[in-house]
Amino acid sequence: MTIISDPLFYALAIPAVIALGLSKGGFAGMGQIATPLLALIMPPLEAAAILLPIMLVQDANAVWVYRKDWSGRIVAIFVSGSLIGIGIAWWLASYISDAAVRLLIGGFTIAFVAYSFIGLFRVPREPGQPGIGAGVFWGALSGFTSTICQAGSPPYQMYALRLRLAKMTFVGTTAFTFALINAIKVVPYFALGNFSTRSLGTSLVLLPLAMAANWLGFWLVKVTPQERFYRIMMVVMLLLALELTREGVMELWFR
Numbered sequence: 405m406t407i408i409s410d411p412l413f414y415a416l417a418i419p420a421v422i423a424l425g426l427s428k429g430g431f432a433g434m435g436q437i438a439t440p441l442l443a444l445i446m447p448p449l450e451a452a453a454i455l456l457p458i459m460l461v462q463d464a465n466a467v468w469v470y471r472k473d474w475s476g477r478i479v480a481i482f483v484s485g486s487l488i489g490i491g492i493a494w495w496l497a498s499y500i501s502d503a504a505v506r507l508l509i510g511g512f513t514i515a516f517v518a519y520s521f522i523g524l525f526r527v528p529r530e531p532g533q534p535g536i537g538a539g540v541f542w543g544a545l546s547g548f549t550s551t552i553c554q555a556g557s558p559p560y561q562m563y564a565l566r567l568r569l570a571k572m573t574f575v576g577t578t579a580f581t582f583a584l585i586n587a588i589k590v591v592p593y594f595a596l597g598n599f600s601t602r603s604l605g606t607s608l609v610l611l612p613l614a615m616a617a618n619w620l621g622f623w624l625v626k627v628t629p630q631e632r633f634y635r636i637m638m639v640v641m642l643l644l645a646l647e648l649t650r651e652g653v654m655e656l657w658f659r
Contacts, residue, residue, distance in 0.1 A: 407605040416441045417606075421458060421614040427557070428462035428582075429621015430470075430575035431636070435459075436644045439554040440651055448502045452554050453598035456586060457607040458614045463583035465615065469622055470576030475569065478534045478577050482563065483584045485543020486550070490585070493551035494592035503655035505552045509545075510649030513558040517642040534567055551589055555648060556582065565638075575625055 408414075420438035427435025442451035542563035550556025560581060564574060593599060628636070 406602045407609055408602065410445070412445055413442070416444060417454075417610055418613065420455070421610050422617040424455065424458065425462065425614045425617020425619075426621040426624070428459065428466050428579070429618050429623075430466075430578070430625030431621055431640065436555055436557050437647065440647065443502070443553075448553050449497070449596070449598050450603065453593055453600075454603045454606050454610075455554065456589065456593060457604060458611055459582075459586050460590075461611060462614060462618050463579065463586055465618055466579035466622075467583050470572070470579045473570075473572040473576035474580045475534070475573060475577045478539065478564065478567070479580045479584065481534055481536055481539035482543040482546070482560065482581050483588075485540035486547030486556075486585045487588065488540070489544035489547025489549070490551050490588055490592060491547075492544075493548045494595065497552065497592070497596055500552065501655070502553045503652040505549055505652075506555065506648040507652035507656070509549050509555050509558050510645045510647075510652060512545075512562065513645035514642065514649065517638055517645065534563075539563055547585060547588075550582075550585055551592060556585060558644060571625070571628075 420441040424435040424438045438455055439448060439451050442454065542559040546556040546559035549559065560578065564577065569577065
């Protein structure tokens with residue numbers, strides 16, 4: 405089995421998989437930093453291919469943990485939309501720049517958080533109903549950005565946070581949604597030739613640490629009060645959006 409041996413890679417990969425584990429444990433959004441971290445020293449799609457097998461194992465773990473707390477309607481609507489986005493990403497993968505995608509998703513997310521804080525687009529205090537049109541739209545955007553640069557969480561949060569789900573229903577629905585999206589992504593990743601014995605071997609080496617972080621995430625979600633949980637999600641979204649936007653601008657400026 406061949407693996408990556410560069411110490412710099414592991415210096416970045418360790419915090420990346422810890423963040424990914426916390427994300428899969430329920431703090432959706434934290435894992436978004438994983439691919440950008442690894443992309444500092446390798447092509448983004450290669451980084452995504454290393455992380456995807458880890459994510460699939462974590463997804464299976466999360467689905468089992470949250471198997472009683474999820475909304476089938478939201479999952480069905482959102483994943484249906486994601487199929488469109490994944491298909492478009494597969495078609496455009498060789499042409500679109502990661503910088504453009506990061507700028508797009510960063511801009512959408514900053515706008516959502518800003519409106520939430522000033523009250524024009526506030527996350528409601530009462531539960532909402534999952535709309536089909538909105539779910540398909542945000543699902544398509546999530547499937548697209550998840551396939552291109554593993555940034556599928558912000559579009560999902562823009563849709564799901566508006567529904568004001570109970571905390572455990574929110575994390576359970578998130579787990580089921582991205583378990584399906586990530587499983588679907590295996591097909592285009594194979595077709596594009598992103599997997600290799602070297603990437604899969606490296607994924608296997610990183611897996612134990614990722615799973616430990618995964619279980620830490622499960623525990624943190626259970627002990628965090630619901631109002632604080634939503635505030636944390638909003639802050640995570642803003643930080644993520646700022647980082648994605650910064651990366652996009654820097655890549656376009658210096659390319």
